[in-house]
Amino acid sequence: CTSAGSAGNLQLNGDRRQATPLRPRLLSPARITKLHASEGLEQQPLQQPVQLESLHLLQKQQQQQQQPQLQLQQQHQQQNSQMLGPVSFQVCPWPRDRSTPSLQSAPSTQLPSRESTPPPTPRIGDIWKLARDPHGCRFVQDAFDNACSEAERLAFASEMHGHVWAAIQCPYANYVIQKCIGTMKAHNVTFVIDEITRRGPAATCKAARNQYGCRILQRLLEQCLPQHLEGLVDGLLSDALRLSMHIYGNYTMRHIMEYGQATHRHRLVLLLQEYILELGTDEKGGAVVAKALLHASPSDQCMLASAVLARPGLLATMSCMRHGHFASEAVLRIACSTGDCGDFEQACLQLAEGSVRLEGSRFGRSVLSVLRQLQSASTSSALRTFEL
Numbered sequence: 001c002t003s004a005g006s007a008g009n010l011q012l013n014g015d016r017r018q019a020t021p022l023r024p025r026l027l028s029p030a031r032i033t034k035l036h037a038s039e040g041l042e043q044q045p046l047q048q049p050v051q052l053e054s055l056h057l058l059q060k061q062q063q064q065q066q067q068p069q070l071q072l073q074q075q076h077q078q079q080n081s082q083m084l085g086p087v088s089f090q091v092c093p094w095p096r097d098r099s100t101p102s103l104q105s106a107p108s109t110q111l112p113s114r115e116s117t118p119p120p121t122p123r124i125g126d127i128w129k130l131a132r133d134p135h136g137c138r139f140v141q142d143a144f145d146n147a148c149s150e151a152e153r154l155a156f157a158s159e160m161h162g163h164v165w166a167a168i169q170c171p172y173a174n175y176v177i178q179k180c181i182g183t184m185k186a187h188n189v190t191f192v193i194d195e196i197t198r199r200g201p202a203a204t205c206k207a208a209r210n211q212y213g214c215r216i217l218q219r220l221l222e223q224c225l226p227q228h229l230e231g232l233v234d235g236l237l238s239d240a241l242r243l244s245m246h247i248y249g250n251y252t253m254r255h256i257m258e259y260g261q262a263t264h265r266h267r268l269v270l271l272l273q274e275y276i277l278e279l280g281t282d283e284k285g286g287a288v289v290a291k292a293l294l295h296a297s298p299s300d301q302c303m304l305a306s307a308v309l310a311r312p313g314l315l316a317t318m319s320c321m322r323h324g325h326f327a328s329e330a331v332l333r334i335a336c337s338t339g340d341c342g343d344f345e346q347a348c349l350q351l352a353e354g355s356v357r358l359e360g361s362r363f364g365r366s367v368l369s370v371l372r373q374l375q376s377a378s379t380s381s382a383l384r385t386f387e388l
Helices: 029-039 050-084 127-131 136-145 150-158 164-168 173-183 190-197 201-208 213-223 230-237 240-244 249-259 262-274 276-280 283-295 298-309 314-319 324-337 341-353 355-359 362-377
Strands: 011-013 016-018
Touching (some): 127 136, 127 173, 136 150, 136 173, 150 173, 164 173, 164 190, 164 213, 190 230, 201 213, 201 230, 201 249, 230 240, 230 249, 230 262, 240 283, 249 262, 262 283, 276 283, 283 324, 298 314, 298 324, 298 341, 314 324, 314 355, 314 362, 324 341, 324 362, 341 355, 341 362, 355 362
């Protein structure tokens, strides 16, 4: 039976009249009696809906079919428990979600914390073997970092004696040599310098051109004392022009300008001044020139800046290069700080001639921005008269 008083199977939705079928619903016997009494109908014997009877029959049939299977499963579980005995499960001591407490389980041993136990150290005699392994080299580096004393680091480093040249060419052992230089005292790593320089200046330059050897030379220039590096730097300066334009050698030349002695820096500046056109137009050589303009002595900086301005068009060319634009900015700052209006005006003229090319390069735009800042901050009227 359906509810009385409904005007057909039509339903109003807003302004539209849309025919949607109403879902039939089952009514209780008391509700049906009231409806019949209100409409004046005779009460007829009620019967349970057919749908409910069919559902109850299906559920009984399914339960009867599943009972044998459930009984078999219970029998198998009982047999297994009798054969294996009681089984205890151990929960992992660290829960997956650390925000929620772990489940209660049988008592288990806690894992020792890293702070309570010292890290393992490699055995003496296996250092060189582990240093050539991709995973072993990390193990040896950690041993140098976690060593308790300099004597322990010396014991580790003693096994690298005689293997420095092989480590320079190894993609893994070179990291061990670098760690040895960085963690030990300067006078204890002179064996690295001796094994490189004893092969002659040609071998020293070959190590600077190696992708792994240049890293070791850089660490030596950073950490060792100047008196220990005399022979090493002399060998490098013997081929400074080629190294300055090499893909790996230029990093060693830059470190000489930053960490080398004053005499070595001056020798390198003289070489850069002589070959400024070749080095300034080279992508790698421009980086060495920029480092010299930043770390050389004031007199050497002015001499090198004048050499750049003396080559027409060189300043604009360097301004559009990745590393060369740092050298151009340094030249502008040096020319402005010395108070020589002639050098600064000459730099502005060269940049004005290539202004179209500079505006089209992000490196050139950086140089033009530095130029405008210097012009606005300058106190000299002569420097403010020229504008791009």
